[in-house]
Amino acid sequence: MKTIPKIFSIRQMMTLAVVARPDAIAYEFDEGGLTQKVTVRAFYESLENLGASLEQRGYGNTHIACVGENSYPWIQAFVTTLMSAGVFVPIDKELPIENILFLINDSESRVVFCSSAFEAKLREHREKLPGVECFVSFGREEHDGEFLSMKKLIEEGKALDHSAYDALASDENELKYLVYTSGTTGVAKGVMLTEHNIVSGIYYGLKCSQIHGRGLSVLPYNHTYEAVCDILVSLHAGVTLCINDAIKNVQKNLKRYKPNHIYLVPAFSDHFYKAIQNSIRKQGKEKQFAKAVKISGALRRVGIDLRRALFGSILEEFGGKLERIVCGGAPIRPEVGAFFDSIGMPLTGGYGITECSPLVSVNDPKSNNFSSAGRKLECLEWKIDEPDSNGIGEILVKGDVVMKGYYRRPDLTAQVLKDGWFYTGDYGMINDKGEIVITGRKKNIIILSNGKNIYPEELEEKIANIPYINEVVVRAAKNDFGEDLFLSSEVYIEEEGHNEKGVLADIRKKLSELPSYKQIKSVILRRVPFAKTTTNKIKR
Numbered sequence: 001m002k003t004i005p006k007i008f009s010i011r012q013m014m015t016l017a018v019v020a021r022p023d024a025i026a027y028e029f030d031e032g033g034l035t036q037k038v039t040v041r042a043f044y045e046s047l048e049n050l051g052a053s054l055e056q057r058g059y060g061n062t063h064i065a066c067v068g069e070n071s072y073p074w075i076q077a078f079v080t081t082l083m084s085a086g087v088f089v090p091i092d093k094e095l096p097i098e099n100i101l102f103l104i105n106d107s108e109s110r111v112v113f114c115s116s117a118f119e120a121k122l123r124e125h126r127e128k129l130p131g132v133e134c135f136v137s138f139g140r141e142e143h144d145g146e147f148l149s150m151k152k153l154i155e156e157g158k159a160l161d162h163s164a165y166d167a168l169a170s171d172e173n174e175l176k177y178l179v180y181t182s183g184t185t186g187v188a189k190g191v192m193l194t195e196h197n198i199v200s201g202i203y204y205g206l207k208c209s210q211i212h213g214r215g216l217s218v219l220p221y222n223h224t225y226e227a228v229c230d231i232l233v234s235l236h237a238g239v240t241l242c243i244n245d246a247i248k249n250v251q252k253n254l255k256r257y258k259p260n261h262i263y264l265v266p267a268f269s270d271h272f273y274k275a276i277q278n279s280i281r282k283q284g285k286e287k288q289f290a291k292a293v294k295i296s297g298a299l300r301r302v303g304i305d306l307r308r309a310l311f312g313s314i315l316e317e318f319g320g321k322l323e324r325i326v327c328g329g330a331p332i333r334p335e336v337g338a339f340f341d342s343i344g345m346p347l348t349g350g351y352g353i354t355e356c357s358p359l360v361s362v363n364d365p366k367s368n369n370f371s372s373a374g375r376k377l378e379c380l381e382w383k384i385d386e387p388d389s390n391g392i393g394e395i396l397v398k399g400d401v402v403m404k405g406y407y408r409r410p411d412l413t414a415q416v417l418k419d420g421w422f423y424t425g426d427y428g429m430i431n432d433k434g435e436i437v438i439t440g441r442k443k444n445i446i447i448l449s450n451g452k453n454i455y456p457e458e459l460e461e462k463i464a465n466i467p468y469i470n471e472v473v474v475r476a477a478k479n480d481f482g483e484d485l486f487l488s489s490e491v492y493i494e495e496e497g498h499n500e501k502g503v504l505a506d507i508r509k510k511l512s513e514l515p516s517y518k519q520i521k522s523v524i525l526r527r528v529p530f531a532k533t534t535t536n537k538i539k540r
Contacts, residue, residue: 049157068115190407200400213260267536307344337370
């Protein structure tokens with residue numbers, strides 16, 4: 001494991017990168033059907049030029065929002081702002097326009113970067129954004145009143161003195177990165193992250209688990225998991241980041257860019273898992289595959305690893321060079337983790353939350369445990385609040401990555417930050433190896449009439465392993481008299497030919513080893529997927 005330089009600012013991180021590897025490729029992406037490659041030096045110079053133009057216009061120390069699809073210009077806007085004295089405010093492009101306008105106003109942003117797809121919408125609602133002084137469009141070639149061309153600003157910056165922009169700096173413990181999050185329930189809250197939070201997440205995350213070579217950048221850039229753990233970590237680790245332009249193109253771009261690693265949420269890995277399993281079944285190769293896994297496992301126990309040779313045809317579908325899938329946002333199902341490990345493409349999971357910049361713990365690839373979310377970052381303390389007889393309680397964390405609070409909401413801040421401890425709202429336990437095991441969200445806990453606590457995620461994980469079930473949510477229901485609570489599951493099944501009686505029987509078989517109070521009593525079938533967040537979590 002190579003030594004990771006400690007950093008104290010994003011500007012320092014970028015300076016180290018351009019000095020150490022100016023001609024290395026920082027980014028690859030599609031433009032008009034051709035692959036564009038950008039060196040670290042070219043990337044840095046574009047940030048300097050854009051930053052100088054913004055500073056000259058009076059925007060070197062202000063709140064700057066950004067809304068648009070994943071793209072190279074999005075990353076330029078992001079890192080340019082972090083290197084200034086300003087505050088970056090990423091906006092979820094999937095939100096209704098009314099919500100986008102609300103977040104821009106609530107964040108007190110004076111500048112808004114946007115993709116071409118959003119320029120027309122922002123023009124249409126211009127009068128609803130009284131605090132915004134200008135818009136910077138990724139796709140525009142020329143300035144047009146308040147709507148400026150990002151390309152033009154970068155070009156103009158070449159002729160400017162950069163010293164004023166270079167002198168900009170933020171207090172490391174003040175607001176730097178304002179991320180609005182509501183998770184799967186609730187209203188949006190502005191999470192206030194400082195520069196110290198961000199650089200601590202980068203440095204201590206890389207101390208736990210390193211990446212190399214090439215990565216494929218897939219998840220939405222407005223989420224801290226992708227923005228910090230992939231975009232910023234890749235810059236500090238010296239990784240080439242290949243930008244996936246659309247979710248529908250993930251498979252195609254895996255083959256195009258041939259990455260060594262990819263950051264995903266478990267919903268993606270679950271999809272890949274089921275697709276591979278279905279393909280094996282359709283080809284009638286279940287026995288052949290199982291035999292290969294058995295042989296491979298026996299050879300690995302004596303130090304011989306032939307996984308890439310035995311399962312080469314599967315690995316080629318992922319570009320042929322993928323060594324690791326980094327999963328965050330939800331626990332990895334153990335059987336999915338074991339499957340990918342068996343074919344030579346291991347999943348490594350961790351635990352994070354936006355309020356922790358966003359990383360709390362990570363699994364080291366050398367000691368990967370699919371049943372846990374790994375060990376905590378060195379800069380953190382953690383404990384379990386009011387653990388039950390099984391050691392399960394709310395997870396509390398304290399340390400360098402914990403947020404400053406919620407923007408303009410001291411009331412909400414006081415509910416979750418107490419004596420320096422952040423109350424995550426997640427329940428779990430710390431096992432005898434010092435790893436965190438996540439059991440579920442506090443908001444999702446079901447308390448039955450007999451007082452038993454049910455974590456629906458535990459049951460959903462098992463039910464989701466039934467091959468034909470695509471998605472599932474476990475809920476509490478009442479009997480016909482509105483009295484005793486029992487467990488019901490709603491499942492989305494894409495293929496035809498299943499009825500509630502048969503599905504319930506399969507679910508009961510899957511859960512047969514669990515206590516009676518954890519058994520599902522009824523099933524509701526649905527033929528359309530559940531509504532989801534932009535990181536593919538089901539909205540409950």
